[in-house]
Amino acid sequence: DVKVTQSSRYLVKRTGEKVFLECVQDMDHENMFWYRQDPGLGLRLIYFSYDVKMKEKGDIPEGYSVSREKKERFSLILESASTNQTSMYLCASSPSGNTIYFGEGSWLTVV
Amino acid sequence: DQQVKQNSPSLSVQEGRISILNCDYTNSMFDYFLWYKKYPAEGPTFLISISSIKDKNEDGRFTVFLNKSAKHLSLHIVPSQPGDSAVYFCAASIGSNDYKLSFGAGTTVTVRA
Numbered sequence: 398d399v400k401v402t403q404s405s406r407y408l409v410k411r412t413g414e415k416v417f418l419e420c421v422q423d424m425d426h427e428n429m430f431w432y433r434q435d436p437g438l439g440l441r442l443i444y445f446s447y448d449v450k451m452k453e454k455g456d457i458p459e460g461y462s463v464s465r466e467k468k469e470r471f472s473l474i475l476e477s478a479s480t481n482q483t484s485m486y487l488c489a490s491s492p493s494g495n496t497i498y499f500g501e502g503s504w505l506t507v508v
Numbered sequence: 509d510q511q512v513k514q515n516s517p518s519l520s521v522q523e524g525r526i527s528i529l530n531c532d533y534t535n536s537m538f539d540y541f542l543w544y545k546k547y548p549a550e551g552p553t554f555l556i557s558i559s560s561i562k563d564k565n566e567d568g569r570f571t572v573f574l575n576k577s578a579k580h581l582s583l584h585i586v587p588s589q590p591g592d593s594a595v596y597f598c599a600a601s602i603g604s605n606d607y608k609l610s611f612g613a614g615t616t617v618t619v620r621a
Contacts, residue, residue: 428607430607439510439612439613493605502550
């Protein structure tokens with residue numbers, strides 16, 4: 398079974414704080430993704446990575462950065478959290494194509 | 509601008525009846541479509557897909573229909589069961605190898621006993 402693990406399920410952070418969301422996959426997948434899910438907007442792609450140290454912007458990269466130093470690990474970074482970044486964040490991985498496996502999600506509240 | 513639209517945010521159906529979820533898309537380049545199912549506090553899981561070379565794909569109780577000319581697809585669940593209560597997301601891509609999926613906003617299905 399594919400396992401995508403998001404270490405922090407629920408976080409509350411203050412405006413302006415730096416936030417790290419960590420994701421690990423155990424299936425040696427090439428591709429990893431960060432999405433956010435908001436009511437009425439569905440899932441929107443923030444960033445994806447197709448290889449170690451490689452990344453591409455998704456549809457809503459503003460205010461976010463990512464890091465992929467190892468194949469199994471993909472981190473999402475909010476340099477200075479803002480209230481409009483309160484959301485559910487979903488990490489995902491894929492061996493190829495669009496067979497995407499999602500983690501359980503991280504609920505972030507910025508106050 | 510959302511290229512994949514699910515215009516019904518919610519659907520309530522009696523157990524045993526048919527659930528029909530609709531999805532429209534605007535990008536004519538999309539040729540591969542997927543449905544994902546999501547329970548609360550869990551990540552979405554893949555349910556069923558269809559390529560544009562087909563107009564129907566069936567997997568057990570789940571059938572997806574594609575109408576390319578109308579840029580419309582639908583997911584039928586027959587019969588609906590309480591465990592089907594979840595949020596269903598429609599997604600589209602250009603080719604089955606394109607990992608950049610465009611998702612709809614989701615439809616919350618509630619199956620009443």
